[in-house]
Amino acid sequence: MKSNPIAKLGDAGLYVLTDLGRMAIFLLMSFRGSFRRPFRLKELVRQVHFIGAGSLVVIFFTALSTGMVLGLQGYYSLNKFGAGGMLGSAVSLTLIMELGPVLTALMVAGRAGSAMCAEIGIMRISEQIDALDCMAIDPFRYFITPKFLAMIIAMPLLTAVFDVVGIAGGYIAGVGLMDVSPGSFTQGMMTSVTNHDILLGVVKSFVFGLLVVWICSGRGYFVREIRGAGFGAESVSRVTTQAVVLSSISVLVFDYLITAVLL
Amino acid sequence: MTSAIEFKNVVKTFSKRDGGLQYVLDGVDFSIPAGKTTVIAGGSGQGKSVTLKLVLGLMQADSGRIFIHGNDVTGFRGTNLERLRTQFGVLFQGAALFDSMTVFENVALPLQERTQKSEEEIRERVAATLAQFELTGHEEKYPAQLSGGMKKRVGLARAMQLNPSIMLFDEPTTGLDPVMTQEIYHLFVKTKAEFGFTSVIVSHDIPKIFNLADQVILLNNGRMDVFDSPEEIQWSEKPYIQEFVQKTMGDIYQSHLVE
Numbered sequence: 230m231k232s233n234p235i236a237k238l239g240d241a242g243l244y245v246l247t248d249l250g251r252m253a254i255f256l257l258m259s260f261r262g263s264f265r266r267p268f269r270l271k272e273l274v275r276q277v278h279f280i281g282a283g284s285l286v287v288i289f290f291t292a293l294s295t296g297m298v299l300g301l302q303g304y305y306s307l308n309k310f311g312a313g314g315m316l317g318s319a320v321s322l323t324l325i326m327e328l329g330p331v332l333t334a335l336m337v338a339g340r341a342g343s344a345m346c347a348e349i350g351i352m353r354i355s356e357q358i359d360a361l362d363c364m365a366i367d368p369f370r371y372f373i374t375p376k377f378l379a380m381i382i383a384m385p386l387l388t389a390v391f392d393v394v395g396i397a398g399g400y401i402a403g404v405g406l407m408d409v410s411p412g413s414f415t416q417g418m419m420t421s422v423t424n425h426d427i428l429l430g431v432v433k434s435f436v437f438g439l440l441v442v443w444i445c446s447g448r449g450y451f452v453r454e455i456r457g458a459g460f461g462a463e464s465v466s467r468v469t470t471q472a473v474v475l476s477s478i479s480v481l482v483f484d485y486l487i488t489a490v491l492l
Numbered sequence: 493m494t495s496a497i498e499f500k501n502v503v504k505t506f507s508k509r510d511g512g513l514q515y516v517l518d519g520v521d522f523s524i525p526a527g528k529t530t531v532i533a534g535g536s537g538q539g540k541s542v543t544l545k546l547v548l549g550l551m552q553a554d555s556g557r558i559f560i561h562g563n564d565v566t567g568f569r570g571t572n573l574e575r576l577r578t579q580f581g582v583l584f585q586g587a588a589l590f591d592s593m594t595v596f597e598n599v600a601l602p603l604q605e606r607t608q609k610s611e612e613e614i615r616e617r618v619a620a621t622l623a624q625f626e627l628t629g630h631e632e633k634y635p636a637q638l639s640g641g642m643k644k645r646v647g648l649a650r651a652m653q654l655n656p657s658i659m660l661f662d663e664p665t666t667g668l669d670p671v672m673t674q675e676i677y678h679l680f681v682k683t684k685a686e687f688g689f690t691s692v693i694v695s696h697d698i699p700k701i702f703n704l705a706d707q708v709i710l711l712n713n714g715r716m717d718v719f720d721s722p723e724e725i726q727w728s729e730k731p732y733i734q735e736f737v738q739k740t741m742g743d744i745y746q747s748h749l750v751e
Contacts, residue, residue, distance in 0.1 A: 351591075360588035363548055364654075365574040366605045 244456055251454065255447045262374030265367055269375055276379030280341045284387055287336050292391040295328055296320065296398025303399070304407045316409050317417035320399030321392075325422060325430045329392040331484050334437035337384060338476045342445035345376055346472040349449030350465035358450070373450070377442050384438030385431055392430065429491050436483055441476045448472035495559065496658050496690035497524040497547055502556030504542055516542050518714030519556065526561070526657075529684070529691045529704050531722075534711030540694040543711070544660050547692070548580060549573045561657070578606060581651030581689070585663040587643040589635040595622070595646050596631040602653040617653075625649040625679070641672035645679060652687065659684075661693040665701075673697065680704060710736065 303319045352358050361368045396418065403409040448455065448468045455471070458464040504517040516539040524530045532540050545551040546558060549568055557566045565576055589598050596618055603614045622628050625645045635643055644664065651659065664680070665673040681704070684691060695701040702708065702722035710717045710725070712732050719725050726737055 355586055355591075356584045356588040357590055359550060360582070360584060360590075362550060363577055363580060363582045364602045364606065364650075365577040366601070367574070371605075 248451075248455075251451060252443070252447045255450060256443055258369045259373050259377045259443070259446070262367065262369035263378060265370040265374075269371065272372065272375040273378055276375050277383050279344075280337065280379050281383035281386055284337055284340055284383075285390065287340055288333060288387050288391050289394055291332055291336055292324075292329075292394035293398040295332060296324065296395035296400075297402040299323060299328075299395070300399035300402025301406070304403050304409060313407070313409055314413035315417050316399070316403040316407075317414035318421035319417075320403070321396050321418040321422050322426060324392050324395040324399070326426050326433075327484070327488075329388050329395060330430050330433035330437055331480060333384065333388045333391045333434065334441055334480045335477055337380075337387060337438075338441045338445065338473055338480065341380070342441045342476055343469050343473050345442065346445040346449040346469045347465055349373070349446055350452040350468055353450060353452050354461060354465065373446055376446055377439075380438045380442035381435060384441070385434040388430060388434035429487070432491060433484065433487050436487060437480050440479045440483060444476040444479060445472045448475070494526045494562070495523040496526040496561060497692070498522070498559040498562075499543075499546075500557045500559070502546065502558060503554045504539070504546060504551070505554055515714040517546075517553075517716075520714070520716045522709055522716055522718050524690065524692060525707065526690050527688060528706040529693065530707040530709060531701050531705040532692065532694045532709045532711065533696075533698055533701075538711040539714065540711055541662060544582075544662055544692070544694055547660065548582065549576065578654055579657050581654070581656035581659045583644065583647050583651050583659070583661045583664055585666055587635070587647035589643055589646055589650075591635055594632050594634055595627060595638070598635070598646055599650045599653065602650060606654060621649050621653065639672070640668050641675055644668070644672075644676055648679065648683065652683065655687070656689060658690045658692070659687075661691065661695070663695055663697075664693065665695065665697045673700070677704065712736075 299320050300316065303316050303323075304313055307313050307315050307319060349358075358368050361371055400411075400414055404411050404414055448471060449465075452458060452464050452468045455464070455468055458467045458471075499517075499520055499522050501519045501521060502517050503515070503519050505513040505515050508514050532543060534540055542551060546553055547560075549565070552567065557564055559565065560576060560579065565572075568576055590601070593601070599621055600614050600618045603609055603617060607614075609617070619628075619631075622631060625648065627642070627645060627649065630638070630642065630646075635646070638646065661680070665676050668676065677700070680691075693701060693704065699722070705722050706720075708719045708722050708725060710719070710733060717728065717730065717733065719728075725733060728734065728737075
């Protein structure tokens with residue numbers, strides 16, 4: 230082991246650069262896989278079902294509770310200024326531009342991202358990926374690219390579901406439990422939400438989907454190369470945890486960046 | 493005799509945490525004759541599996557040249573590498589079967605992905621292969637439902653689908669009991685007689701595995717010693733080989749598991 234702190238720093242820097250480099254190549258190879266034939270449509274549909282339909286329950290309950298809390302707390306805050314009628318506008322804008330894409334991405338990272346990372350990691354340590362290589366079957370075209378495309382398709386759709394259910398939750402809390410009128414809630418929502426706001430949410434969900442699938446698949450694929458991950462089943466477990474944490478942090482960082490650029 | 497695989501002055505190193513280099517292969521030269529069985533032996537971490545990975549292009553050598561059937565394949569990538577790999581069949585240590593696929597799907601995969609055969613042709617071909625490897629009736633089972641020996645048989649059946657000219661066996665009997673080990677050896681002899689491939693076996697199972705060998709390569713500290721027969725190893729004067737002989741080959745002539 231290096232004892233010189235500068236050498237340690239240099240070693241860590243080189244490791245980070247190498248890691249970023251291999252992750253960049255991994256991203257390019259994943260996109261290249263979509264141009265290679267035969268395209269695996271059935272696998273794409275299976276992955277969309279796994280990520281999309283499989284995450285619906287968790288997305289539904291997260292969205293409903295988030296929307297209802299927003300409804301209650303939003304009404305409490307707005308009512309202090311005599312602006313309780315603006316609740317529809319506040320709930321819908323908050324969900325569409327911010328909470329919908331972010332919370333959906335965090336939920337999907339925890340559910341589907343972790344599963345992807347563990348699956349690919351196990352395939353790596355049990356030499357299944359080497360076996361594909363040896364049979365001259367491109368592992369990217371065969372099973373990684375379908376995951377990328379499925380995530381990019383499913384994430385905006387799940388975000389849309391989150392937005393709709395969340396707004397419904399806000400409506401239930403604001404109109405059903407507080408004394409906001411149904412007309413002012415829907416009118417506020419319809420007049421304040423613009424196409425630009427929706428576009429911002431769509432761009433975020435697309436970018437977050439890409440980040441989650443890239444980090445989770447990449448960490449699993451390079452399970453043997455990740456320093457400190459250990460070996461065997463332990464390495465898969467550690468790398469899966471790392472993938473979920475890294476993708477969650479990336480989502481939050483990119484959330485700020487996209488908002489700052491596009492708002 | 494023509495060479496199936498040839499290494500010329502191949503060097504492969506790995507970085508150590510202290511910043512130094514570990515020479516796994518330090519300028520090795522060897523040639524594996526076509527149609528014969530070569531066993532690569534040596535202690536753990538001596539570079540046996542690395543040698544196989546270099547042959548398959550799963551790793552790149554730092555320097556030196558690698559030839560397959562006389563063609564220089566050093567640094568092959570992309571389509572060239574894919575084409576090269578169709579010449580190989582590999583039986584991995586743990587068989588490397590796809591967990592989410594049945595036995596039938598595992599064996600059919602190379603045909604589906606690498607040939608233009610119709611589904612009917614593939615079904616017939618896989619059924620014939622499974623019968624050949626005594627796996628009929630297990631088509632719908634998943635790898636988790638198979639014994640270690642059966643997994644190896646499925647792995648071998650899958651590896652043979654594209655009629656490879658070179659078969660690589662990575663620790664084919666590791667983790668198997670003596671009965672299973674003998675079964676795998678019998679299967680090896682039978683399959684080799686039928687298909688006539690060049691075979692390279694990386695194994696710890698010494699001296700039993702030497703009964704299958706036409707040539708033996710011993711790896712030690714990045715260097716290789718090549719012997720034209722297992723018996724020849726006994727006459728080497730190198731201290732590490734004498735030690736190896738004492739430790740592992742005391743009963744080489746008494747060991748006749750494979751007839």
